[in-house]
Amino acid sequence: MFNNIKQKRVFEQIVDEIKNAIETDKLKPGDKLPPEMELAKIFGVSRVTVREALRILELSGIILIRQGTKGGAFIIKMDAPQKLKECLSDHLKLGNITIGQLTEARFWIESIVIDIIGQKATKKDFGLLRESIQRAEKLFREGKEGEKIDENWNFHIILVKISRNLILIDTLTSIIELMRYMMLKIKTDRKITENAFKAHKEIVGLLESGDLEKAKEVNKIHIQDLNNRLTKKYLKRNSLKDVNK
Amino acid sequence: MFNNIKQKRVFEQIVDEIKNAIETDKLKPGDKLPPEMELAKIFGVSRVTVREALRILELSGIILIRQGTKGGAFIIKMDAPQKLKECLSDHLKLGNITIGQLTEARFWIESIVIDIIGQKATKKDFGLLRESIQRAEKLFREGKEGEKIDENWNFHIILVKISRNLILIDTLTSIIELMRYMMLKIKTDRKITENAFKAHKEIVGLLESGDLEKAKEVNKIHIQDLNNRLTKKYLKRNSLKDVNK
DNA sequence: ATATGTATAAATGTATAACATATAGACAGG
DNA sequence: CCTGTCTATATGTTATACATTTATACATAT
Numbered sequence: 001m002f003n004n005i006k007q008k009r010v011f012e013q014i015v016d017e018i019k020n021a022i023e024t025d026k027l028k029p030g031d032k033l034p035p036e037m038e039l040a041k042i043f044g045v046s047r048v049t050v051r052e053a054l055r056i057l058e059l060s061g062i063i064l065i066r067q068g069t070k071g072g073a074f075i076i077k078m079d080a081p082q083k084l085k086e087c088l089s090d091h092l093k094l095g096n097i098t099i100g101q102l103t104e105a106r107f108w109i110e111s112i113v114i115d116i117i118g119q120k121a122t123k124k125d126f127g128l129l130r131e132s133i134q135r136a137e138k139l140f141r142e143g144k145e146g147e148k149i150d151e152n153w154n155f156h157i158i159l160v161k162i163s164r165n166l167i168l169i170d171t172l173t174s175i176i177e178l179m180r181y182m183m184l185k186i187k188t189d190r191k192i193t194e195n196a197f198k199a200h201k202e203i204v205g206l207l208e209s210g211d212l213e214k215a216k217e218v219n220k221i222h223i224q225d226l227n228n229r230l231t232k233k234y235l236k237r238n239s240l241k242d243v244n245k
Numbered sequence: 246m247f248n249n250i251k252q253k254r255v256f257e258q259i260v261d262e263i264k265n266a267i268e269t270d271k272l273k274p275g276d277k278l279p280p281e282m283e284l285a286k287i288f289g290v291s292r293v294t295v296r297e298a299l300r301i302l303e304l305s306g307i308i309l310i311r312q313g314t315k316g317g318a319f320i321i322k323m324d325a326p327q328k329l330k331e332c333l334s335d336h337l338k339l340g341n342i343t344i345g346q347l348t349e350a351r352f353w354i355e356s357i358v359i360d361i362i363g364q365k366a367t368k369k370d371f372g373l374l375r376e377s378i379q380r381a382e383k384l385f386r387e388g389k390e391g392e393k394i395d396e397n398w399n400f401h402i403i404l405v406k407i408s409r410n411l412i413l414i415d416t417l418t419s420i421i422e423l424m425r426y427m428m429l430k431i432k433t434d435r436k437i438t439e440n441a442f443k444a445h446k447e448i449v450g451l452l453e454s455g456d457l458e459k460a461k462e463v464n465k466i467h468i469q470d471l472n473n474r475l476t477k478k479y480l481k482r483n484s485l486k487d488v489n490k
Numbered sequence: 491a492t493a494t495g496t497a498t499a500a501a502t503g504t505a506t507a508a509c510a511t512a513t514a515g516a517c518a519g520g
Numbered sequence: 521c522c523t524g525t526c527t528a529t530a531t532g533t534t535a536t537a538c539a540t541t542t543a544t545a546c547a548t549a550t
Contacts, residue, residue, distance in 0.1 A: 009502095009503070009504095010503080010504070011300075011503090011504095035529080035530060035531085036530080036531070037530090040505095045504075045505080046504060046505040046506070047505085047506085048293055048296075048503095048504065048505070048506090049503085049504060049505080051293075051297065051531090051532090052296065052297065052300050052503095052504095054531095055256075055297050055300045055301060055304075056300060056304050059300075059301050059304050059305070060304070065531075066512095066513085066530085066531085067511075067512045067513065067530065067531045067532075068511085068512045068513025068514065068529075068530060068531075069512085069513050069514045069515075069527090069528065069529045069530060070513075070514050070515085070529080070530080071512080071513065071514085071529080071530045071531065072529095072530065072531080073531095097411050097412065101410050101411055101412060102412070104410050105410055105412035105413055108357045108360075108361070108410075108413070109357070111357075112353045112354075112356070112357060116353070165346050165349050165350055165353075166342050166346055167342065167346060167347065167350035167416070167420070168350055168353065171412070171416055175412070254531095254532070254533095255532080255533075256532090256533095280500080280501060280502085281501080281502070282501090290533075290534085291533060291534045291535065292534090292535090293532095293533070293534075293535090294532085294533060294534080296502090296503090297532095299502095310502075311501085311502085311541095311542085312501065312502045312503075312540075312541045312542065313500075313501060313502075313540090313541045313542025313543065314498090314499065314500045314501060314541085314542055314543045314544070315500080315501080315542075315543055315544085316500080316501050316502065316541080316542070316543085317500095317501065317502080318502095
């Protein structure tokens with residue numbers, strides 16, 4: 001019946017003002033906001049209030065703050081992947097998500113990605129996948145075990161990027177980053193890494209030959225293996241909550 | 246070679262402390278943080294610094310702040326869909342994500358969901374879907390157009406919930422909520438709503454008969470129709486920047 | 491009795507002024 | 521060319537005071 005009369009807090013109104021200036025192109029990426037003291041004068045508020053507004057804009061990934069001369073608050077292009085990833089990753093850590101759900105979601109999304117690859121992948125994409133495989137092989141020959149593990153995880157990121165869809169990319173990247181972090185806490189022997197590598201190699205082959213279903217199948221087994229290891233390790237603990245940054 | 250020795254800003258360290266306390270269950274949803282003044286004493290910093298930390302926790306959806314006696318900062322369960330939605334919507338506004346990508350992601354995820362329904366859905370699940378359809382039918386008979394539109398959107402939420410996977414549920418819910426919001430700004434005639442309803446009805450039938458592929462196909466057309474309307478509408482404007490909350 | 495007013499205390503919201511620290515740039519000296 | 525030093529300008533932090541919001545208790549009036 002009546003509208004809500006209550007005003008937002010002052011610093012929130014300032015956030016809105018600045019956001020609005022960006023949305024209407026009065027402020028563009030690269031531009032610098034006036035110093036805190038000037039903003040305070042402009043808006044007729046105290047520096048404290050301005051700073052609370054800046055904290056919010058900063059966390060939202062809208063501005064970047066540098067100290068010192070020539071420093072200040074600069075409008076930046078939002079790094080969507082980073083922000084979305086943090087959103088997801090916070091939620092995963094604090095929420096009621098289980099390793100099983102994580103694995104499930106990963107499997108399903110990667111299956112979709114494989115289907116998309118069947119439609120969209122170019123020669124260049126396959127090249128990127130092969131390069132990753134070759135890097136891993138080289139690292140193996142050189143005995144650089146740690147870096148090879150990283151390359152193994154990277155393979156899955158390259159895979160999802162072929163979809164060219166930021167939402168899928170970010171979601172899956174978050175899941176993988178989280179799993180990667182959890183795996184860091186588990187002693188992995190050479191054999192595990194080698195198995196993962198072989199699976200990746202096989203998957204690339206199947207993708208190039210167009211046998212998507214078989215590729216999904218191999219990937220499923222590959223992911224489930226990881227799931228078993230993680231579950232064994234973390235079930236003993238307090239669910240996912242031991243997973244700190 | 247060397248590690249970065251630079252300390253984070255003080256308020257950031259406080260954020261980390263509090264986040265950590267939550268992740269290790271020292272603070273649980275519903276708990277209240279000490280008043281700002283006490284926190285300042287505990288951490289040995291000023292109240293302003295504490296407040297900057299609280300701003301961040303608040304924006305992150307980790308605490309809720311109430312003024313007045315018995316007020317304070319309360320730990321809350323994160324409302325992932327809400328947060329994710331805001332994240333997505335921000336990126337949409339700033340042009341990092343397109344409506345097309347949103348539609349694509351929605352189509353793929355809903356296709357996954359349909360596959361999962363083939364494996365997991367119980368009689369009760371189909372019951373929920375049918376109930377939604379019946380509610381929509383009733384609202385149609387009663388001429389309550391607006392509420393029928395809501396029920397149409399709700400149908401898709403019910404659908405994804407059958408997956409029982411929070412990651413899929415939250416991601417898709419965010420996408421759908423965002424689209425729903427955008428559609429509010431477009432004049433929808435009776436026919437559009439009726440078409441959506443018919444599609445839903447057909448999809449339920451196909452799901453129950455186990456024809457998943459056909460169900461995906463119908464859903465694809467249904468979603469693409471929406472995409473076309475949204476694109477036509479928003480391309481004419483100042484890109485997506487009119488999409489305000 | 492029930493509704494309305496009023497006082498109180500506890501918490502957040504905002505303002506002001508000062509000092510601490512970080513950083514780019516200019517400039518001098520080896 | 522490298523190194524140190526100075527300086528101006530910005531953010532980071534502290535301290536204190538006052539304003540506003542809100543739950544609660546209690547008094548008052550109808």
